Amino acid sequence: MVMDNINQQLVEQLFAPLRATFSSPRPDGGVVLSLLDASDTTAYSRVLSTAQRNDPQAFAQSMEDIRLELAMRSGSIPADMRKALKEQDSLLSYHTL
Numbered sequence: 001m002v003m004d005n006i007n008q009q010l011v012e013q014l015f016a017p018l019r020a021t022f023s024s025p026r027p028d029g030g031v032v033l034s035l036l037d038a039s040d041t042t043a044y045s046r047v048l049s050t051a052q053r054n055d056p057q058a059f060a061q062s063m064e065d066i067r068l069e070l071a072m073r074s075g076s077i078p079a080d081m082r083k084a085l086k087e088q089d090s091l092l093s094y095h096t097l
Contacts, residue, residue: 018043
């Protein structure tokens with residue numbers, strides 16, 4: 001399903017060779033992005049909220065987050081990204097409740 005405000009072709013290019021599909025809107029307004037492999041098995045899925053779909057910057061950030069997560073899962077994170085993540089990780093502050 002192609003959503004009016006989602007560039008399906010761009011999403012397909014970002015995640016090739018996986019095929020991207022979007023569910024119908026859920027009751028909360030979100031849609032499920034599923035990435036399917038060559039045998040149509042779901043390799044990854046994530047809910048995109050209405051806000052993420054309607055805000056181009058939030059949508060782009062969501063796509064980058066997914067790409068990073070897939071790269072981490074496959075162990076193929078570029079060296080410069082690993083360095084940036086390590087630096088970012090050292091700056092995170094953790095709060096206990």
